[in-house]
Amino acid sequence: MERIPILRMGNYLLVTIQVDMHDRLAMQLQEDLTTRIAKDQARGVLIDISALDIVDSFIGRMLADIAGMSRVLDAQTVVVGMQPAVAITLVELGLSLHGVRTALDVERGMKLLEQSIDDQTFATRAHEDDGPGGES
Amino acid sequence: MDQVERADALPVRGEIDVVLVRQTVRTWSVQQGFTLVDQTKMVTAASEIARNTVLYGRGGTVRIEALVEGVRKGLRLVFEDQGPGIPDVDLAMRDGYSTKNSLGLGLPGARRLMDDFALASELGHGTTITMKKWKR
Numbered sequence: 001m002e003r004i005p006i007l008r009m010g011n012y013l014l015v016t017i018q019v020d021m022h023d024r025l026a027m028q029l030q031e032d033l034t035t036r037i038a039k040d041q042a043r044g045v046l047i048d049i050s051a052l053d054i055v056d057s058f059i060g061r062m063l064a065d066i067a068g069m070s071r072v073l074d075a076q077t078v079v080v081g082m083q084p085a086v087a088i089t090l091v092e093l094g095l096s097l098h099g100v101r102t103a104l105d106v107e108r109g110m111k112l113l114e115q116s117i118d119d120q121t122f123a124t125r126a127h128e129d130d131g132p133g134g135e136s
Numbered sequence: 137m138d139q140v141e142r143a144d145a146l147p148v149r150g151e152i153d154v155v156l157v158r159q160t161v162r163t164w165s166v167q168q169g170f171t172l173v174d175q176t177k178m179v180t181a182a183s184e185i186a187r188n189t190v191l192y193g194r195g196g197t198v199r200i201e202a203l204v205e206g207v208r209k210g211l212r213l214v215f216e217d218q219g220p221g222i223p224d225v226d227l228a229m230r231d232g233y234s235t236k237n238s239l240g241l242g243l244p245g246a247r248r249l250m251d252d253f254a255l256a257s258e259l260g261h262g263t264t265i266t267m268k269k270w271k272r
Contacts, residue, residue: 020158022151023187054158054176056183057241085176093180093245094231 004029006036011043012113013075018051026062033066037073044113045070048106050081060095067100076116077101080109138205140212148186148215149195157186157198161213164200168209170271178211178269181246185215185265188242192235193217193263203268210251210270218262225257 002025007014013036015029033045047063049055055063067077080103082090090097101116103109146160147153161182165175182198189196196217203210222228229247234240247253252268 020155022155024151053162054180054183056180056187057239057245058183058187061239083176085173088173089176089180089249092177092248093184094241094248095239095245 003032006032008036008040008042011041011117012110013037013040013042013045014048015045016048016051021052021059023058026059030062030066030069034069034073037070037075042075043117044075045077046106046109046113047077047079048081048109049079049086050083050105052086053083055082055086055090055095057093057095060090060093060097064097064100071099076113076120078103078109078112080104080106138203138208138210138212141202141204143199143201145197145199147195148189148198148217150190151187154183154186154190158183160200161211164202165211168202168211168271170211170269174269174272177249178213181249181267182213184242184246185213185267188265189215189217189219192222193219195219196262203270205270208270210268212266212268215265216262217264221259221261221263222255222257223259225255229255 004015004017004025013033015033036042037045045066063079070077078101082102101112103112146157148157158179161179162175165178170178186198194217196215199214201212203212227233229243231244232240246267250267250269254266255263257263
């Protein structure tokens, strides 16, 4: 069956969507990604959609769902490379991609991922430091 | 009155057809000289309605028409199905209303993306959606 490849780079998973996705392919990607996040213990997912010339409500929902599912699996998602015409259309369609973090290109997306994972690690440590036995 | 310069018809029966409809609408909107943003809007609207035709209308057809009105050029898409019809059109046109656990943006979103949008539905007989966009 046709599949969108998922590449692993350190703690991150990279996906470049280069085909005009039909709905089942989008669902398959969602399933494959969540499986890989758990299996590879990935901390971040970067989805490059620069080759997509439209994002309709179905694909938009898939992106939002992937972001939500990876969050539950303790990974961050950043969607990068949305074409300006796609962004204009998406907003007029009524999709705000709530909860999906975006960056202009792969480089900025990687930085955003690294940053948010650092912040998270820091916050967790700080929390653990003043965690147990605060009163005593 | 607008005149139809040329027309074509495509089946809209499965999700692969939805992809084909997107590609065909893209080609025609490029040929009619639409801007990239307007091409993207039309392809996105076509994608939404084509998916509805498959999911709710049990499949149907789309007619694509290149329009001229004086010096104006445009594109008309007519989606037709012989499905169950829409019981409450006003409700179906509302943002966020869906009977299939989708985002409920297809109909209202497509209307926002096009210049003209008309929906005719008869219970038990089917639904026809006609939408138009003029080149700016």
